[in-house]
Amino acid sequence: MSDMPSKEFRKAGHQLVDWVADYLSDIEKYPPLSQVNPGDISKRIPKSPPQKGEEIEKVLSDVDKILMDGITHWNHPGFMAYFNSTSSGPGILAELLTAGLGINGMLWKTSPSFTELERSMMNWFRQMVGLPENFWGIIYDTASTSSMHAIASAREQLNLGFREKGMAGRSDIPRLRMYCSEHAHSSIEKGALTLGIGLEGIRKIPVNEKFEMIPEKLGEAISEDIKNKWKPFCVVATVGTTSTTSVDPVESIAEICKRHNLWLHIDAAYAGATAMIPEMKWITKGWESADSIVINPHKWMFTPMDLSVYFTSKSDILKRAFSLVPEYLKTNKDDEVENLMDYGIQLGRRFRSLKLWFIIRYFGVEGLAERIKQHIELANEFAGWIEKETNLELMAPVPFSTVCFRVNPGNKTEDQLNELNEKLLDKINSSGKLFLSHTKLNGKFVIRLTIGSIRHERKHIVEAWELIKKSLGDLK
């Protein structure tokens, strides 16, 4: 009993690479948003597993027959709904190699190249986004995981014996409170849920008319909480919020954190990659004062899911929070090397840094920056078209590549407008050509268009614009 013979693997492998190449070059023949109904795909999958092996040819052909109708094509240039995780050629090749090597980088010893490439890539990436040398980086799967590790580090920094005694049932510790804006991503709340901080342990700070956290309100909230015997421990500032991509004023927030000795985490999951562009350096103001920061190359650096980069200036605290070494994982090199399992919840880890190595080398920093810059320019051009139309409204500033807008003919109540915009979005998304998303801003239903795919060109933005206008016309 052995693996698939090499000859068969090679043949199927070539076939699969051809399939992916054809898929990507013909992607526009698919609708960006899958149009199936719930259960449609599972109906096509046998209820029980096959007892005898099947031909790989049959499995490959079933990808088309069974799965493709139920795929929402994130790589489609009409996909402008969520921050794009697009698969670039070098990223896909690196994924193949990752699976082929099949290594697990839990310890330096379990593949020295793993740990050392990750260290080098974190150094490259740190320089690319202009963070100082005291920032140490590690790769996790998602920003949700990265931010959870930030909150865990913030909690560990308090030195209240959480490692040994936990949090529950203790009368010797105050309740902990952390802060983020009303527009912070739900992953921050999930991190707090996971760590026993609880939803009441998060205080949401109001935002200004540009959806940016108001630092004075943060200062007031912290003082009030201290008076009421809460223990503030962490602030999350967002650079590129999910709904509108607003940027919290990191410098002012950092001053408040310094005054109260609070951990400052920056969630730059979406927008962080733009720090590579000289014109966008303004977004990094105050970053040097942060304790941690997350940036997701799988959101806006053409990296296939998944890859989130977490930087911290206090890796010793992260290690203190998580390092736990059972006998079987001790090695005779432990004093000389970094074992990545010491820096987080997971033991085993995928060789994700290969993707950064392939992508950064293939495109070069300039190539990556130019592509991202073009997305920002296209979004601004699109926003300009919206502003020129009398019945369309721009609903938030456009600092990056996401545009929030709605239709407003001027003679409707807010409820009617919400209904009208929801209808418009449904119409657009059922066209099979374009996929947009929505958010609510101050109770108003707003349509969101985001650019960031490696396949987004100007013609796609023009096509999107024409389709939006046509859908609007069809609504009347």
Ligand SMILES: Cc1ncc(COP(=O)(O)O)c(C=O)c1O
């Ligand atoms: C600002 C921000 N932070 C965090 C996340 C969560 O990212 P992930 O899916 O990598 O956990 C998102 C997702 O869109 C986001 O927009």
